[in-house]
Amino acid sequence: MQFLEEAYKFWQAGEPFALVTVVRAERPTSAKPGARAIVTPDGTLTGWVGGSCAEPTVRREARKALQDGRARLVRLCPPEKRGVLPQEGVTEVTLTCISGGTLEIYIEPQLAQPHLVVVGHLATAEALVKLAKDLDFRVTVMGLEAGKERFPLADVVMDHLDFSQVEIKPNTFVVVASHGNYDEDALESALRTPADYVALISSKTRAQAILQYLHDSNLPPERVARLKYPAGLDIGAVTPAEIALSILTEIVQRQRRPRTAPSSDELLQLEVLDGHKNDSAEAKDPVCGMMVEIEGARYVSQHAGKKYYFCAKGCQRAFEQNPDQYLVKEGDSAF
Numbered sequence: 001m002q003f004l005e006e007a008y009k010f011w012q013a014g015e016p017f018a019l020v021t022v023v024r025a026e027r028p029t030s031a032k033p034g035a036r037a038i039v040t041p042d043g044t045l046t047g048w049v050g051g052s053c054a055e056p057t058v059r060r061e062a063r064k065a066l067q068d069g070r071a072r073l074v075r076l077c078p079p080e081k082r083g084v085l086p087q088e089g090v091t092e093v094t095l096t097c098i099s100g101g102t103l104e105i106y107i108e109p110q111l112a113q114p115h116l117v118v119v120g121h122l123a124t125a126e127a128l129v130k131l132a133k134d135l136d137f138r139v140t141v142m143g144l145e146a147g148k149e150r151f152p153l154a155d156v157v158m159d160h161l162d163f164s165q166v167e168i169k170p171n172t173f174v175v176v177a178s179h180g181n182y183d184e185d186a187l188e189s190a191l192r193t194p195a196d197y198v199a200l201i202s203s204k205t206r207a208q209a210i211l212q213y214l215h216d217s218n219l220p221p222e223r224v225a226r227l228k229y230p231a232g233l234d235i236g237a238v239t240p241a242e243i244a245l246s247i248l249t250e251i252v253q254r255q256r257r258p259r260t261a262p263s264s265d266e267l268l269q270l271e272v273l274d275g276h277k278n279d280s281a282e283a284k285d286p287v288c289g290m291m292v293e294i295e296g297a298r299y300v301s302q303h304a305g306k307k308y309y310f311c312a313k314g315c316q317r318a319f320e321q322n323p324d325q326y327l328v329k330e331g332d333s334a335f
Helices: 002-012 054-068 123-134 183-190 204-216 240-255 313-321
Strands: 017-026 036-039 045-047 072-077 090-094 102-110 115-119 138-142 156-158 172-176 197-200 282-284 291-293 299-303 306-310
Touching: 002 017, 002 036, 002 102, 017 054, 036 054, 045 054, 054 072, 054 090, 054 102, 054 291, 115 123, 115 183, 123 138, 123 240, 172 183, 172 240, 183 197, 183 204, 197 240, 282 306, 299 313, 306 313
Parallel strands: 072 090, 115 138, 115 172, 138 156, 172 197
Antiparallel strands: 017 036, 017 102, 036 045, 072 102, 282 291, 299 306
């Protein structure tokens, strides 16, 4: 129950997280089927899905899932078992420090609920709210003449244009549908926020005049360039409902756009040269081949001017006793 309460807190706060569940285990493993954890975008893991060997890999794969929005089944297995039972849709990760056992882990990203901010009080604004709620958006309406009686489906209705009172995150989409009533004020405020999408319903002629206003308002050019006008995809929309459909289609398209995440093979070992480190977030344990998170790493050794990171004390000790056994030959790539 505590696990579910933790997940609910993240969902209620509109924060993305990944649900991680052990669905199969071959002994010996410390985690058993049904073990669960929550992983946040920064890699924080709450719960239990395995020890020091499994946990870093789970955190890494969960972050990938949160980045591309796709669930995945990950099999953590020793080298001799990799490829024995190849299955479509299963990502195999070789681990050499789990005592010969295998874990199969299902990772399901829970992306933050999208937030639509509609500025306006007329028919198009009403259509946007109705369709957005059908798509499970959280909706805020802002407008000098907006009221809850007109927008009963909206989560929040504000009769002013104070964006400082609205929680704006990257997954927030702002549509100004005030039809000339207070376009300039709304856009100037909206473009100063981190909203992923700021769009204006207007003719191109009207939009050009507004762009000039925004430039004259000392809004940074890169901010003005974020404005999407006219709002929505060109589907020949005419009615308020059709216009709302074109806009929500464009927003969903942006939501679902592919985002690439680095593969396990692309996560290279960190090298320290002349006191400077590269930008890799992880390093390869030279003993077992595990990828280890650099930040906060507990087991670190220095040899010949380079730092090496380890998943556990045993790997660190083995390396320190005979580092040459685990280092590549001169002329080979160390990373």
